[in-house]
Amino acid sequence: MYTWIHxxxxxKHFYRIAGKVIPWTAxxxxxxxxxxxxxxxxxxxxxxxxxxxxxxxxxxxxAAWMSMFVYMILAVAGAxxxxxxxxxxxxxxxxxxxxxxxxxxxxxxxxxxxxxPMWGTWWAWDARLTSELILLFLYLGYMGLxxxxxxxxxxxxxxxxxxxxxxxxxxxxxYSVDWWNTLHQGATVTKFDKPSIHIDMLxxxxxxxxxxxxxxxxxxxxxxxxxxxxxxxxxxxxRDIVAKVKL
Amino acid sequence: xGGYGLYVWSSYALALVLLLGNLVAARVHRKKILQDLISRLxxxxxx
Numbered sequence: 001m002y003t004w005i006h007x008x009x010x011x012k013h014f015y016r017i018a019g020k021v022i023p024w025t026a027x028x029x030x031x032x033x034x035x036x037x038x039x040x041x042x043x044x045x046x047x048x049x050x051x052x053x054x055x056x057x058x059x060x061x062x063a064a065w066m067s068m069f070v071y072m073i074l075a076v077a078g079a080x081x082x083x084x085x086x087x088x089x090x091x092x093x094x095x096x097x098x099x100x101x102x103x104x105x106x107x108x109x110x111x112x113x114x115x116x117p118m119w120g121t122w123w124a125w126d127a128r129l130t131s132e133l134i135l136l137f138l139y140l141g142y143m144g145l146x147x148x149x150x151x152x153x154x155x156x157x158x159x160x161x162x163x164x165x166x167x168x169x170x171x172x173x174x175y176s177v178d179w180w181n182t183l184h185q186g187a188t189v190t191k192f193d194k195p196s197i198h199i200d201m202l203x204x205x206x207x208x209x210x211x212x213x214x215x216x217x218x219x220x221x222x223x224x225x226x227x228x229x230x231x232x233x234x235x236x237x238x239r240d241i242v243a244k245v246k247l
Numbered sequence: 248x249g250g251y252g253l254y255v256w257s258s259y260a261l262a263l264v265l266l267l268g269n270l271v272a273a274r275v276h277r278k279k280i281l282q283d284l285i286s287r288l289x290x291x292x293x294x
Binding site: 041046051052053055056059060063098099102105106109110113114116117215218219220222223225226227229230233238239242243245247 | 249254278283
């Protein structure tokens, strides 16, 4: 395992392996999105209380899950970069930030679009919504901080520390619906007993969630791969690759 | 969409815009880096 990490942590192998992985994850992402959308928009039943507006769930919930998942990647990769000085980890963290911020925007915006017809308001200063908004500010702060600092190593360290401090917000988002009285409904999928959601809604929801996750991995690898090539531009393997590229 | 069409389709449209936008941005990012590295290599060779 450790040697595997080191091998994958070497920029040259990362570049090569990522290049092989990307077409596959991209293809599977497209297939899952098509299947997931078919389920979300056509075969799944309307909700017995919320009617057709519940179809927003198939975007909103995966986006919200991803907003937290990508933040954990940011924090864990940041910690790996801080402790073991593995440069790929810093590259992955920084390539993840714009995607994580986008998922957060999507979760907030679709939440608004769902809240308006169901709760009668676009926004409420409620625990779940507010903690998710703080998540967006953490992402934006991270992106601002890492791009503002010229020195790459210092930028990565500052970003990692910010990301790690912000981790405290993740359990707050998750448990906010239990800890406080909120407008937002409680957990329906991640419950220890049976999820309280119909199987015809659960399957497209999970397919969409996996599609979002693979989409993230595909795009983050495209970005990280380019950054790795730039960082390693002085090494022989990177120069070989650049010499062969045709644009 | 039972009267909720505007809300539902706006959600799906925004998702499409954000996901495609990020994909395009990543590809543009990669292309810019490659162009930069290619011109660096050329400059080195000519000097």
